[in-house]
Amino acid sequence: MASVHFRDVRKSFGATEILHGVSLDIADGEFVVLVGPSGCGKSTLLRMLAGLEEVTRGEIAIDDRVVNEVDSKDRDIAMVFQSYALYPHMTVRENMGFSLRLRKAERAIVDERVGRAAQILNLQAYLERYPRELSGGQRQRVAMGRAIVRDPKVFLFDEPLSNLDAKLRVAMRAEIKALHQRLKTTTVYVTHDQVEAMTMADRIAVMNEGRIEQLGEPLALYDRPANLFVAEFIGSPAMNLLDARLRRSDGAAWVELAGARWALAAGAPGADGQQVKVGVRPEHLRLGAEGLAGEVVVVEPTGAGTELVVQCDGASLTVVVHGRSGARPGDRVLLAPGPDHVHLFDASSGARL
Amino acid sequence: MSWKKAGTEARLLLVGIPVALWSAFPIYHIFLFAISSKDSAFSGALWPAQPTLRNFGAVFKQEHFFLYHFWQQMWNSLWIAATVGFLTLLIATCAAFAISRLRVRGGRLVMNAALFTYFIPAAFLAVPMYKAMSVYGLLNSSWSLVLAMVTLASPYAIWVLKQASDKLPWELDEAARIDGATPMQLFRLVYLPLMLPSLVAIGTYALLLAWNEYLYAFLLLSKETNVTLAVALGHFLSADDSPWELLMATGLLYGLPPAAIYYVFRRYMVGGLTAGAVKA
Numbered sequence: 001m002a003s004v005h006f007r008d009v010r011k012s013f014g015a016t017e018i019l020h021g022v023s024l025d026i027a028d029g030e031f032v033v034l035v036g037p038s039g040c041g042k043s044t045l046l047r048m049l050a051g052l053e054e055v056t057r058g059e060i061a062i063d064d065r066v067v068n069e070v071d072s073k074d075r076d077i078a079m080v081f082q083s084y085a086l087y088p089h090m091t092v093r094e095n096m097g098f099s100l101r102l103r104k105a106e107r108a109i110v111d112e113r114v115g116r117a118a119q120i121l122n123l124q125a126y127l128e129r130y131p132r133e134l135s136g137g138q139r140q141r142v143a144m145g146r147a148i149v150r151d152p153k154v155f156l157f158d159e160p161l162s163n164l165d166a167k168l169r170v171a172m173r174a175e176i177k178a179l180h181q182r183l184k185t186t187t188v189y190v191t192h193d194q195v196e197a198m199t200m201a202d203r204i205a206v207m208n209e210g211r212i213e214q215l216g217e218p219l220a221l222y223d224r225p226a227n228l229f230v231a232e233f234i235g236s237p238a239m240n241l242l243d244a245r246l247r248r249s250d251g252a253a254w255v256e257l258a259g260a261r262w263a264l265a266a267g268a269p270g271a272d273g274q275q276v277k278v279g280v281r282p283e284h285l286r287l288g289a290e291g292l293a294g295e296v297v298v299v300e301p302t303g304a305g306t307e308l309v310v311q312c313d314g315a316s317l318t319v320v321v322h323g324r325s326g327a328r329p330g331d332r333v334l335l336a337p338g339p340d341h342v343h344l345f346d347a348s349s350g351a352r353l
Numbered sequence: 354m355s356w357k358k359a360g361t362e363a364r365l366l367l368v369g370i371p372v373a374l375w376s377a378f379p380i381y382h383i384f385l386f387a388i389s390s391k392d393s394a395f396s397g398a399l400w401p402a403q404p405t406l407r408n409f410g411a412v413f414k415q416e417h418f419f420l421y422h423f424w425q426q427m428w429n430s431l432w433i434a435a436t437v438g439f440l441t442l443l444i445a446t447c448a449a450f451a452i453s454r455l456r457v458r459g460g461r462l463v464m465n466a467a468l469f470t471y472f473i474p475a476a477f478l479a480v481p482m483y484k485a486m487s488v489y490g491l492l493n494s495s496w497s498l499v500l501a502m503v504t505l506a507s508p509y510a511i512w513v514l515k516q517a518s519d520k521l522p523w524e525l526d527e528a529a530r531i532d533g534a535t536p537m538q539l540f541r542l543v544y545l546p547l548m549l550p551s552l553v554a555i556g557t558y559a560l561l562l563a564w565n566e567y568l569y570a571f572l573l574l575s576k577e578t579n580v581t582l583a584v585a586l587g588h589f590l591s592a593d594d595s596p597w598e599l600l601m602a603t604g605l606l607y608g609l610p611p612a613a614i615y616y617v618f619r620r621y622m623v624g625g626l627t628a629g630a631v632k633a
Binding site for chain 1: 524525528529530531532534538543546
């Protein structure tokens with residue numbers, strides 16, 4: 001059990017700086033997900049916490065102890081790799097007990113801890129098998145078992161579900177989350193999949209180009225993205241973004257776009273005449289009697305809802321309708337959001353207004 | 354079986370049978386001499402009129418001038434080959450681990466140097482090696498041949514093992530480091546077991562290289578009790594009237610250990626040697 005602190009952490013490979021001063025405090029027992037596109041530096045940050053990459057500048061601390069110069073093995077962390085990194089020549093039992101064996105733990109203790117981890121992960125039947133004799137999901141669980149047996153201060157996960165098929169990924173997602181709720185070990189989890197981040201995290205750090213764009217609880221990020229990057233990255237299907245001009249007059253505020261106007265909530269920020277990016281989540285767009293005119297291009301029923309792609313004056317908007325929709329390709333429709341569900345971003349900086 | 358398949362099979366046999374005969378014939382020739390009596394050895398028959406095992410008896414009991422030290426020479430060959438295999442393996446494994454997994458400085462230089470020595474034929478170095486061994490006062494000691502062969506075998510061994518090491522996933526090292534392994538524990542508990550097929554292949558390679566060596570053995574060792582069996586076989590031809598049947602019987606015995614080793618380790622040989630042969 002421990003807290004983790006990144007203080008203005010920087011990382012350079014040669015002359016190229018790839019992490020530009022990341023600060024992040026993770027509380028004891030918290031499940032934090034680092035999410036971002038490939039190359040954003042999330043894995044590097046995790047590997048620096050693991051002691052697999054050196055810290056160029058800044059400080060990483062576990063509890064109150066700065067670990068910049070501490071060996072991986074003395075940091076009391078456990079890591080689950082994307083490739084699982086199971087030792088191919090050892091049985092499941094040996095794989096899970098390896099770290100204890102290196103610490104010269106007594107045989108009885110090793111057996112007991114491995115047994116308990118195997119029970120938690122439902123691996124009792126596979127203890128004498130070799131990794132090559134296991135399915136992908138079982139290997140994944142062995143990798144987690146190896147981490148659990150250590151009883152570390154911090155769990156690190158580096159894209160642990162990327163090698164699994166879609167169905168198994170959903171199942172393992174739930175398993176990891178249940179495991180965290182049971183063990184309450186501080187966890188740092190890296191993924192490029194925002195659905196994984198949304199469903200598993202206590203807090204998400206969205207990263208891009210070596211910086212944290214926004215840090216917060218999943219729904220906070222969803223409801224109030226701090227900038228265009230987070231707005232586009234979080235949520236599936238992605239948020240619709242349109243160029244528009246902000247207008248206000250007599251206490252009312254609205255945006256003008258392609259000849260239509262969308263009303264804004266009374267307290268909407270921004271100045272009259274300001275050039276903005278308007279963001280609306282697909283489920284907040286309604287087909288109605290007024291609004292932005294467009295033509296339905298694609299209708300995708302998902303069962304629970306219907307996804308429409310609507311072509312509006314060059315822009316392509318996604319609309320999610322709850323339940324069945326009578327719309328057909330070729331239909332002319334008018335689109336408008338509820339006034340409380342419009343996100344405004346500065347057109348040049350991309351920051352939320 | 355379809356006609357097309359049968360045709361392919363027939364063509365393969367058409368090539369395979371002559372090649373098999375071609376390769377087997379010299380061995381058969383040796384065998385034929387070895388079981389013939391002295392008078393009938395050159396009769397030209399495909400099978401001797403009275404096959405005999407007496408030649409092998411003569412070899413085992415060291416009953417000829419050229420065979421007085423047969424067992425000693427066999428032992429020399431075995432000892433030298435085994436020592437060369439062991440030392441080459443020790444050096445090459447440590448070098449490959451340090452260069453590939455610990456990424457020590459200068460690793461590239463060592464690899465390039467190893468590759469460079471490929472281009473120098475062993476025969477080219479025979480005289481300088483002789484000179485060096487005489488300076489160290491090692492001539493006529495089996496260590497001179499051991500050291501020379503280890504020197505010749507190591508570059509290739511390092512090269513192949515380094516290439517094979519590079520194929521091991523890097524995450525295994527990282528997982529082991531996080532699990533708390535020191536570099537030595539990583540080497541012993543993770544690296545060596547995973548490298549086993551390549552190690553067997555390279556150990557065998559070095560062992561057989563030393564077992565088969567003639568030129569260096571001939572140059573560096575000269576006492577009858579010191580030379581290897583390969584050199585002793587050469588001595589047979591120094592007489593005007595060579596005992597061919599004994600030479601062939603001894604030769605057959607000399608060929609058995611490598612054949613046995615190949616047979617035992619055949620599973621590793623192909624995979625292990627090609628594993629590092631091509632840069633992936």
